[in-house]
Every structure is written in C-alpha cells, then in structure tokens.
Amino acid sequence: MAKTPLDALHxxxxxRMVEFAGYEMPLQYQGIMAEHHACRTKAALFDVSHMGQAEIAEIEAFCHLVPGDITGLKPGRQRYTLLLNEAGGILDxxxxxxxxxxxxxxxxxxxxAADVAHMRAHGVAVTTHFDRALLALQGPKAAEMLPEATHLKFMDAAPVTIEGIDCIVTRSGYTGEDGFEISCAGFDGEALAELLLAREAVPAGLGARDSLRLEAGLCLYGNDIDETTSPVAAGLGFALSRKRLAEGRFLGGAALIKAxxxxxxxxxxxxxxxxxxPARAGAEIRLPGGGRIGRVTSGVFSPTLNVPIALGYVRSDCTEIGTALELIVRDKPLSGQVTSLPFVHHNYVR
Incomplete structure (x- = not known):
C-alpha cells in the first residue's frame, strides 16, 4: 500500500492504521468520538494527502467536462464541481x-488516476502533484491556530507562508465547520503537521472525518455518489450552473437537462x-409494512446528535420530510423518518 508523507508521524x-483507497491511513488516534468532538468544539487536524492534487493551465478544455461555471471563477476563489460522463453520471x-x-x-x-486519464483523453493538459502533502485543519478554533490565513473568506484560495513553509491554503473543508485545507511540498508535510499540533490542533483520523461529513450531509464518492448517479438525484443542484445548463455544452449536459x-x-x-x-451502507429501505423503496448509502451513530443517522436513496415519491421508513438491519426493521439536510448546521465563515 502507498503511504502519505505523514506516515511516520501517524x-x-x-x-491505528487501515487501508483506504490504496493507502495506509490513520483510522483513529485516541478514539473516533473524542476526535469528532474536538473538531466540533476546538480544531482537528486530518491528513488528506492521499487525495490527488493536480494543475490545469488551459481552462477551456476542462470546462467541457464539468457543469460548474469555471470560466466565471475569479482568481483567488475555489468552487465545488463534478466530472461527468456522457450519461450525466458522476465520475468524481x-x-x-x-x-x-x-x-x-x-x-x-x-x-x-482515472480522473487524469479521463481529462487527458478529452484534451485537457494535466500536471499531477500526487507527491504533495494536504492537511485539513477544521473546527471553530481553526482560525486561531492558523492566523496566517485569517484574511481568507470561505472558498478563498491563496499562497500562504506558514513559519517559512510555502503553502497553498483554501478556506474550505469536509466537516461542516470553518477551517482550511493546506497544500505543501511532501517533504514539508510532517513539519507543517507538527507545527499545527503544537498550536493545539487534535490529530484526527478517517473515522471522525466520516462521521463529521455525514452529519454535515456531504456525499462520499463511492458510497453516496458514483458514475451511475445523476447530480439531480443526489441533490447536488447547487453545483450545476444555470448558465451552463442553458447552453448544455458540456459532457453529460443533455442527460442532466433531461433529468x-x-x-x-x-x-x-x-x-x-x-x-x-445505526444502519450501514447497503441496508434496505422500506415503507412501514411495505416493500423496498431504496437503500442506505452511508450510516453512522451521530456523536453530536446522539442518534443514528443515514443517507440513502428512496423512491422520488417518498422524499417528503417526516415520511416514516423502516431500515432492515440483520433482517430486523429499524424505524426512522426522512429528515432535512444537513443533520448538523454548517458553521462556515462567510
């Protein structure tokens, strides 16, 4: 398995190390619950160096592959978007x-790897930087621990020097909390992490990252979305530019307009x-006493709400808030109901 630049530090x-996406990654240090609460009340530090970082110089060809308005993205700003296939499914x-x-x-x-191959096959020149480190500092005290980047607003992106380490910092994350994602050279990753830990960030692993993102109602690729999923079905309409949809000139555009x-x-x-x-991924969803209407894609016991929560796909006529459901776990029905998303309010700094 591959290792991130922070492997020795972990x-x-x-x-506790586990395999994830071909990498040895930390699942937890002192416990998922403690790390989860540290992110919600203080600040937690995640190693996300397994993610792929890449550079694209020519915007036009890339725009043909995504439904977001990338040409309208101003310098110093970041946007969430989707790579689509011809059928309008989500490649990533x-x-x-x-x-x-x-x-x-x-x-x-x-x-x-598949993303880069897909983009290159469609004429996008991509320079990969898979050897770089990427750290996520997340939580209400993240800004106190990274004063070098407090000038950034939510979804800003800029070069920032942190005690002599050259970084690219974005004010964003995957937890629903305020925070930063910090990219640096791989050989600087451990020093940067130790610096942030010395500022009292709490090390956190994949377990807390998953429970946090699920409370925030954020999709995980491979669980909640994949290449068979339409962004319309996944509730990702915010990532679809009205202007781009009106024009339809991107891969999968016709399928999205139809959906x-x-x-x-x-x-x-x-x-x-x-x-x-809790009900885990794959659990069948039924109406009480009735037949199957869907499936769970992600599930966890919520440390913040102290109740089990889940994401799942259900028949489109069963999505009204408050709809009673039964989730089948070990052949036994667990009662629940459709609820609004996110489960836990986002605390991004606007």
Whole structure:
C-alpha cells in the first residue's frame, strides 16, 4: 500500500492504521468520538494527502467536462464541481481553485488516476502533484491556530507562508465547520503537521472525518455518489450552473437537462433512526409494512446528535420530510423518518 508523507508521524502518535483507497491511513488516534468532538468544539487536524492534487493551465478544455461555471471563477476563489460522463453520471466530485496562472484541482483518492486519464483523453493538459502533502485543519478554533490565513473568506484560495513553509491554503473543508485545507511540498508535510499540533490542533483520523461529513450531509464518492448517479438525484443542484445548463455544452449536459426536466426515479435523503442502532451502507429501505423503496448509502451513530443517522436513496415519491421508513438491519426493521439536510448546521465563515 502507498503511504502519505505523514506516515511516520501517524505511527509516532500511535494511530491505528487501515487501508483506504490504496493507502495506509490513520483510522483513529485516541478514539473516533473524542476526535469528532474536538473538531466540533476546538480544531482537528486530518491528513488528506492521499487525495490527488493536480494543475490545469488551459481552462477551456476542462470546462467541457464539468457543469460548474469555471470560466466565471475569479482568481483567488475555489468552487465545488463534478466530472461527468456522457450519461450525466458522476465520475468524481472535486474542488477547483483559480490561482491566477492555473487551476488547482483536488481529486478523490480512489478516482485520481482515472480522473487524469479521463481529462487527458478529452484534451485537457494535466500536471499531477500526487507527491504533495494536504492537511485539513477544521473546527471553530481553526482560525486561531492558523492566523496566517485569517484574511481568507470561505472558498478563498491563496499562497500562504506558514513559519517559512510555502503553502497553498483554501478556506474550505469536509466537516461542516470553518477551517482550511493546506497544500505543501511532501517533504514539508510532517513539519507543517507538527507545527499545527503544537498550536493545539487534535490529530484526527478517517473515522471522525466520516462521521463529521455525514452529519454535515456531504456525499462520499463511492458510497453516496458514483458514475451511475445523476447530480439531480443526489441533490447536488447547487453545483450545476444555470448558465451552463442553458447552453448544455458540456459532457453529460443533455442527460442532466433531461433529468432536471423529467425528474429522477430516486432521490438522496437524510434519515434519522429511532433507538440507538445505526444502519450501514447497503441496508434496505422500506415503507412501514411495505416493500423496498431504496437503500442506505452511508450510516453512522451521530456523536453530536446522539442518534443514528443515514443517507440513502428512496423512491422520488417518498422524499417528503417526516415520511416514516423502516431500515432492515440483520433482517430486523429499524424505524426512522426522512429528515432535512444537513443533520448538523454548517458553521462556515462567510
């Protein structure tokens, strides 16, 4: 398995390591619950160096592959967008920052090689920087711990020097909290992490990252979205530019326009369960006493809400808030109901 530039640090900190997307990654250090609460109340530090970082110099060819308005993205700003196939399915979701001379893109770890091959096959010149480190400092005290970047607003992106380390910093993240994602050379990654830990950031692993993103109602590629998923069904309409949809001149555009006009058979919803037992990915969703209407794609016991929560696709006529559901776990029905997203309010600094 591959290792990130922070591998030695994880082991010194006593992390429990697991395989994820071909990498050895920390699942937890002192416990998922403690790390989750540290992010919600203070600030947690995540190693996300397994994600793929790349550079794109020519914007026009790239724009043909995404439904977001990248040509309208001003220098120093970042945007969430989607790589689509001809059928309008999601090949990946990614972050794109305009750094003036080029675009910086961050790709999901499991998809980065396929993404680069897809973009190059469609005439996009991509320079990969998969050897760089990427750290996520997340939580209400993140700005106190990174005063060098407090001038950034939500979804800003800029070069920042942190105690002599050259970085690219974006004010964004995957937890629903204020925070920063910090890119630097791989050989500087461990020093940067130790600096932030010395400022009292709490090391956190994949376990807390998953429970945090699920509380925030954020999709995980491979679970909640994949190449068979329409952004319309996944509730990702905010990532679709009205102007771009009106023109339809991007890969998958015709399929997206049709999905918006006609609707989709299923839609992604949030679900709160009664009791204490969570429903994991793959659990069948039914109407009480009725037949199957969908499936769970992500599920966890919410440390913040102290109840089990889940994301899942259900039949489009069963998405109304408050709709009673049964989720089948070990052949037993667990009662729950459709609820609004996010489960936990976002605390981004606007």
């Amino acid at each position: 082991r010194r900190l006593g992390a 979701d990614l972050m794109v920052a305009n750094l003036g001379s080029h675009l910086q893109v961050v790709l999901n770890a499991s998809r980065k 918006q006009a006609e609707g989709t058979a299923e839609k992604l919803v949030g679900i709160k369960l009664d009791g204490r037992a």
